[in-house]
Amino acid sequence: MATTATVEVAAEPKYWHLRTVLVQTIESEFTAGQSLPNERDLAARFGVARATLRQALEQLELEGRLSRRRGAGTVVAGPRVDIALGTQGEGWPGIELGDRQLVDGTTAAVPGRLAAQLGVRPRAMVHRIRRRQLSMRQAVGIECLYVPRAIVPRVPELLGDNRRAALVLRHLRHHPLQGLTRSVEVGVAEPEEARLLERPPGTPVLVVTTSYTAQGRTAALAVATYRADTCRLAFGDVLGDHGDATEGRRGGPGAPPVPAMAMGTRSAS
Amino acid sequence: MATTATVEVAAEPKYWHLRTVLVQTIESEFTAGQSLPNERDLAARFGVARATLRQALEQLELEGRLSRRRGAGTVVAGPRVDIALGTQGEGWPGIELGDRQLVDGTTAAVPGRLAAQLGVRPRAMVHRIRRRQLSMRQAVGIECLYVPRAIVPRVPELLGDNRRAALVLRHLRHHPLQGLTRSVEVGVAEPEEARLLERPPGTPVLVVTTSYTAQGRTAALAVATYRADTCRLAFGDVLGDHGDATEGRRGGPGAPPVPAMAMGTRSAS
DNA sequence: GAGTGGTCTAGACCACGGA
DNA sequence: CCGTGGTCTAGACCACTCG
Incomplete structure (x- = not known):
């Protein structure tokens, strides 16, 4: 058994990989203001502990992609x-x-x-x-x-x-x-x-x-x-709206336009 | 038994209280470049789980007060x-x-x-x-x-x-x-x-x-x-050196001037 | 190789929001 | 009230640094 091959580049922490997957999912299947499934479901769906999932969500929140509120849920954020x-x-x-x-x-x-x-x-x-x-x-x-x-x-x-x-x-x-x-x-x-x-x-x-x-x-x-x-x-002049959508301000109520799937990478059960 | 009295204001998360205590300890008993005890010892000393201690350390690091390196340890950071x-x-x-x-x-x-x-x-x-x-x-x-x-x-x-x-x-x-x-x-x-x-x-x-x-x-x-x-x-002109010590740049080797105690709030054993 | 911080788990309970 | 995110625990293993 050679130790070569079979092993991938890996060395990438699980929470980071999770973040990447979530970013892609959010960008392709969600729009500003939409709610994500709750943390327990997400963790189960991705097969990780809730703490690990939360580490990924924390990053996404720091990046301004998500907004979380206790009692309420986790929603996709609009532009900063x-x-x-x-x-x-x-x-x-x-x-x-x-x-x-x-x-x-x-x-x-x-x-x-x-x-x-x-x-x-x-x-x-x-x-x-x-x-x-x-x-x-x-x-x-x-x-x-x-x-x-x-x-x-x-x-x-x-x-x-x-x-x-x-x-x-x-x-x-x-x-x-x-x-x-x-x-x-x-x-x-x-x-x-x-x-x-x-x-x-x-x-x-x-x-x-x-x-x-x-x-x-x-x-x-x-x-x-x-x-x-x-x-x-x-600073100076404000940067013009770079990017694609001219739509999608901060997600308030009344902004669930193009729903999509219910979020999924693994099949449930 | 009245539910009044005896209970304090509390409602303050444990990690935040821990952060506060650590800030005081660091500012009063440590100088830039000095190493803190390792996480397991600190957690034990304060009677909390390591994860909780780490949450406090994380904040201190984000504030620029600490610098952590895997394998090496946690040291008190100098000014930004x-x-x-x-x-x-x-x-x-x-x-x-x-x-x-x-x-x-x-x-x-x-x-x-x-x-x-x-x-x-x-x-x-x-x-x-x-x-x-x-x-x-x-x-x-x-x-x-x-x-x-x-x-x-x-x-x-x-x-x-x-x-x-x-x-x-x-x-x-x-x-x-x-x-x-x-x-x-x-x-x-x-x-x-x-x-x-x-x-x-x-x-x-x-x-x-x-x-x-x-x-x-x-x-x-x-x-x-x-x-x-x-x-x-x-931005603009750099802020002059506000604060007290004109000493203490980024903590490299050769900057352990006024040691002090070995860090302690609880007595061991 | 010993010791450090970094990651991950499985579970528990709490505090808040909204129906 | 139920469902949500927020806090906390106790333990395990890994990856790195340094003597």
């Missing part, structure tokens, strides 16, 4: 949501554009880790304005703006979230913006963020940190976290 | 590597800057999915130049440049990778660049990329897609993938 970050510094000063929703506005001691980036003393007071980025009435990102009280001091202590936020933004607009510095990295959602994003804690997110400079010092620091599975950050 | 993407369009045309290494240069049919973005026919020929981004002699990213043969036609078929790549880049430099469009999203590493990055397939990566426009049409398309755990994308 473009988050326009423009080469220039809009995006903040200006709370207009719909699809954004104020969460709260507070004034408290700087979160420590951010003191250095904001250029303030360790426990200096800063205003914090949080808002939620929506897409198809689904939260996809949390944007958090920090402004040192030294920059915008005149904000009455007792004041509702909305008024407070509006006031800070108004004041901020009078500062001539010199420029900004921005970084993007991956992180995980803290429980609070996770809750706002309706995801379990530890969900992968894209963290965009923007530092706004005015009059030689840091006037504001924005820390925005976007769901890594559903968002794509767009 | 900044990948400068500058607001403007350098980065490509120009293979100088060290820390980058040519992988190969080929000419073949366009990968299908990219045809539209490149503005070429489905099976048109394109040049592909791949290079590796290094940091501390560790591959952290794969940058792949596609150039339609229609843009740079005169490249002899049989020619080594290096010469071919150099030729394409030289020609490209003669095209007056009009601008670019860029997007960032999360993806997973295909087996090939994973191999070049010395990671298992499916590793989370930051995918940067840049489209270069010249004379009204797409002159080149760059698709770069960076290890999500070790990289941070920097």
